[in-house]
Amino acid sequence: MLGEGVHDGDRHGVALDALESLLGERFTRSSAVRLAHGRGEAFHADMPPDAVVFPRSTAEVQAVVRLCAMQRVPLIAFGAGSSLEGNVAAVAGGVTLDLTAMDAILAVNDADMDCAVQPGVTREALNAHLRDAGLFFPIDPGANATIGGMVATRASGTNAVRYGTMRDNVLWLTVVTADGSVVRTARRARKSSAGYDLTRLFVGSEGTLGIVTEIGLRLHGQPEKIAAASVAFDSLDGAVRSVVEILQIGVPVARVEILDAAMVGAVNAYSKTGFAERPSLLFEFHGSEAGVREQAETVAMLTEANGGWGFEWALRTEDRNRLWAARHHAYHAAQGLRPGSRLIVTDVCVPIARLTECLVETHADIAAAGIVAPIVGHVGDGNFHVFLTVDPDNEAEIAQARELNDRLVARALAMDGTCTGEHGIGLGKQDKLVDELGSEAVALMRRIKQALDPHNILNPGKIFRFDQETSQ
Amino acid sequence: MLGEGVHDGDRHGVALDALESLLGERFTRSSAVRLAHGRGEAFHADMPPDAVVFPRSTAEVQAVVRLCAMQRVPLIAFGAGSSLEGNVAAVAGGVTLDLTAMDAILAVNDADMDCAVQPGVTREALNAHLRDAGLFFPIDPGANATIGGMVATRASGTNAVRYGTMRDNVLWLTVVTADGSVVRTARRARKSSAGYDLTRLFVGSEGTLGIVTEIGLRLHGQPEKIAAASVAFDSLDGAVRSVVEILQIGVPVARVEILDAAMVGAVNAYSKTGFAERPSLLFEFHGSEAGVREQAETVAMLTEANGGWGFEWALRTEDRNRLWAARHHAYHAAQGLRPGSRLIVTDVCVPIARLTECLVETHADIAAAGIVAPIVGHVGDGNFHVFLTVDPDNEAEIAQARELNDRLVARALAMDGTCTGEHGIGLGKQDKLVDELGSEAVALMRRIKQALDPHNILNPGKIFRFDQETSQ
Structure with missing residues (x-):
């Protein structure tokens, strides 16, 4: 180990040379590769x-x-x-571990309905692999993310209303900690009360507490029958009210998404669909033949009672896939509303009783700002996304979009909601985390970080502001 | 603050006097009260x-x-x-905070299906309060535990197969930490990815990281229809196999309990029921009228195909209640098999594919030891309890029971299971925690403990062995 007073650059150089010797061609300083690893999907500075x-x-x-x-x-x-x-930006330089080559599915246990995977497996690859076993992994954040990334951000998405989030569907993790120990957080039992819940501590820690190298996942049986439906409303209020009633009487909807009129318009333009350009709900039902029919009938009745119209079934697989493909393309559809724009994507989550109010106020705010910003949300969880389209060269517009985001988060917090339903804190929401939970709760998180990564080498500058003091 | 070299006893005296001034009659040194607070339900030394x-x-x-x-x-x-x-034993003396007077239900939010309670609320009191709102809180560990205690041990019980455990049903906590800060771990949103999952860190921490003073819980709508059923088998194997198949095809059973023949006998004797004294499954179904019927038909078919017989419906509320009351009295029924005995209660949880093997080997072990020890389990989770009846004055027998428990845990761990499905580590399973997760994982837990409670004043000696060094 080098002594005191050695410059960081020298230290980094020593480590990088050693890594190059260790990994040969699987080590690179290529600027194109580095750049591609210094950014996520949405609009943040490249690092x-x-x-x-x-x-x-x-x-x-x-x-x-x-x-x-x-x-x-x-x-x-x-x-x-x-x-x-900005969860993967290299705020303080260093080495990015691209884990996409660790893409093996290590085991599938049919009877136990679980599996073990490496972190580079994508959710689509996993589900393709599981198809013949009659199983599936339900968490679907939209993007074809890796399971490792989904662990890191505590991802959820469209199926969470029924199947939960990554919090609920990770059974155990193998983690390399900051000192290079390899720790397994839990056994393969379905539940346990053996000590602190290390699994849940790492899920959502955004790579700041350890590097996940194996993941045990809970799986679910493929439903006998799947059907989808869409329904339009004249107002957001009726749409949200129907969902509250549907959940209260315990209809086990597998998915329920809300699109505002602008989002429906964007989807129609992008995916050549013909949905009525009104606030809309998209449903998916899983169950037995009879169960799905019963669910859909109840939903048709409740949505109609709340002003829904044009309830449309998608019973055939191809119709259903078209409907959900349209939903999954929402991100690009939003971008398509303003060619050349980039997206500032934000999400909040509020108690569902406040959702209509939150959406209506956000709409008014968007209209006043004059920004094109469609909304789509996992309404069953009270979670929605705003896709703020911005001209990447227009500083004033970017500033305006960020202020809109600030007001959105403040609004959600005032309603006892969270500043991020499923995207994590990363670089973008560090101040908002303090606004949400208070400085004492965040201090508690920092003490955990300090205990597990005393030199702040694991994804420094994420969740908490980068702190030169603790990075030594 | 007192300086170095002051004897612990003096320090304790200073604190106790101050507490007496603060709380008056709500402070006591009465030996009867102290004794009643130094023990849990099962057989451990009183402290x-x-x-x-x-x-x-x-x-x-x-x-x-x-x-x-x-x-x-x-x-x-x-x-x-x-x-x-032994989760509440005062290993190093100190002050026990009896939280049963903090039994207010602070809020019930119907539309959001959540509530806020103080820790002393019992699950039965909560459900009585929720009845008129059409809601219920599903976690049912058998005993009429307090919600705070259920948070502390990450309780689960009979409904976990469908509704999850305390891990899944706590939305947020208010916690007093070791330095006297008051921290709220999360907002009221249904999900969040805002930083580390402090809620899950405190759930299951057995009072070693903070004292929970308010709890936000997720609630569920009362099902339109509830029905129960029992079915007997000639072998454990057929019973477990049916459950695997039932879960694989996605029947959303609300409860499925396995009782071995000895347990059925004990229940019959204690509750005057007339179940066939064979390995048995007890089911509960929640859903719509049609949904419950469909579930029960599928279950009847699958259990029969696996050698089940005497499938018996309990459609009427009173029949259903009698069936579940019998199950809930399993603890006392077991004790009733040997008047004057006390119970050493243990539980393990294994992947369900290994459950039959684990049960069969455990039966053989019990028979060889000649101990009366009926078994009951939450079979859908792979979790079962062994009630080891012991003569509290017979040291040799107690030692033999503890050895049987050691072998049971070793067996469960060899099957990739856990040493404790839902009772926690407490005093009883500290070595087994290390066996289960390894010393490096337990060291990680200790670092978290050290970071949050540097002087080891919160329930010292639980989860980890009491360490004089860190208790200063």
């Missing part, structure tokens, strides 16, 4: 790392962590690059 | 605290914690006293 490595095993990740830990070089885990809050 | 206090508000808990923290006096939170692993 490339000093080098990118492509490990293939837990042992290799451990070796990389040990070399970097010795020289106090930052380490950033990277999957599909689909995060939205 | 009474030096005093018991009965706070009535978060502010009072905070004042108690501050006074005790200043003098490094241990603090133990106490609810119904129904824990089973």
Whole structure:
């Protein structure tokens, strides 16, 4: 180990040379590769790392962590690059571990309905693999994210109303900690009360507490029958009210998405669909043949009673897939409303009783600001996304969009909601985390970070502001 | 603050006097009260605290914690006293906070299906309160535990197969930390990805990281229809196999309990029921009228195909209640098999594919040891309890029962299971926690403990062995 007074750059150089010897061609300082790893999906400043490595095993990740830990070089885990809050930016340089080559499905246990995967497996690849076993992994954040990335941001998405989020569907993790130890957080039992819930501590920690190298997931049986439906409303209020009633009487809807009129328009233009350009709900039902029919009938009745019209079934697989593909393209559809724009994507989540009010006030705010910003949301959870289209060269407009986001978060917090339903804190919402939980709760989080990563080498500058003091 | 070299006893005395001034009659050193607070339900040595206090508000808990923290006096939170692993024993003396007077239901939000309660509310009191709102709180560990205690041990019980455990149904917590800060762990949104999951860190921490003073819970709509059923089998294997198939095809059973023949016999004797004394499954179905019928038909078919017989419906509320009351009295029924005995209660949880093997081997082990020890389990989760009846005055028998427990845990761990499905670690399973997760994972937990409670004043000696060094 180098002594005091050695410049960071020298230390980094020592570590990088050692990594190059260790990994050969799976180490690179190429600027194109670095740049591609210094950004997520949405609009944040690019911050490339000093080098990118492509490990293939837990042992290799451990070796990389040990070399970097010795020289106090930052380490950033990277999957599909689909995060939205600058979660993978290399704020203090360092080494990005691209884990996409660790894409093995290690085991599928049919009877136990669980599996073990490496972090680079994507959710689509996993579900393709599971198809023949009659199982599926329900969490669907939209993007074809890696399971590792989904663990890191505590992802959820369209199916969470029925199947929960990553919080609920991760059984155990293998994690390489900041000192290069390999820890397994839990056994394969469906539940446990054995000590602190380390699994849940790492889920949503955005790579700041350890690097996840294996993941145990809970799986679900493929439903006998799946059907979808769409229904339009003249007002957001009726749409939200129907969903509250549907949940209260316990209809186990698998998905229920809300699109505002602007979002429906964007989807129609992008996906050549013909939905009425009104606030709309999209549903998916899972169950037995009879169960799905009963669910859909109840939903048709309740939506109609709340002013819904044009309830349309999508019973055939191709119709259903077209409907959900249109929903999944919402991001690009929003961008398509303003060619050349980039998106500032934000999401909040509020108690569902406040959702209409939150949406209506946000609409008024968007209209007053004159920004094109369609809305889509996981209404069953009270969670919605605003896609703020901005001209990337127009500083004033970007500032205006950020202020709109500030007001949106303040509004959600005033309603006892959260500043981020499923995108994480990353770089973008650090101040808002303090607004949400208070400085004492955030201080508690920092004490955990300090205890597990005393030199702040794991994804430094995420969740908490980068602090030179603790990064030594 | 007192200086170095002051004897612990003096410090404790200073704190206790201050607490007496603060709380008056709600402070006691009565030996009967102390003794009643130094034990849980099952058989562990009694370890009474030096005093018991009965706070009535978060502010009072905070004042108690501050006074005790200043003098490094241990603090133990106490609810119904129904824990089973010595979780409330005052290993190092100190002050027990009896939170049963903090039993207010602070808010019920119908549309959001959530509520806020103080920790002393019992689950039965909560459900009585919710009845008229058409809502219920599903977690049912058997005992009429307090919600605070259920948070502390990450309780689950009979409904977990459908509704999850305390892990899944706590939305947020207000916690007084070791330094007397009051922290709220999350907002009221249904989900969030705002920083580390502090809520899940405190759930299951057995009072070692903070004292919970308010709890936000997720509620569920009362099902339109509830029905129950029982079915007997000639072998455990057929019973478990049916459950695997039932879960695989996605029947949303609300409860599915397995009783071995000995347990059925004990239940019949205690509750005057007439179940066939064979391995049996008890089911509960929640849903619409048609949904419940469909579930029950599928279950009848699958159990029959696996050798089940005598499928018996309990459609009427009173029949259903009698069936579940019989199940709930399993603890006392087991004790009734040997008048004068006490119970050493243990539970493990294994992947369900290994459950039959684990049960069969455990049966053989019980038979070889000649101990009366009926078994009941939450079979859908792979979780089961063994009630080891022991003569409290027979040291040899107690030792033999403990060895049987050791072998049971080793067996469960060898099957990738956990040493405790829902009772926690407490005093009883500290070595087994290390066996289960390894010393590095437990070291990680200790670092978290150290970061949040540097002087080890919060329920010292639980989860981890009591360490004089860190308790200063």
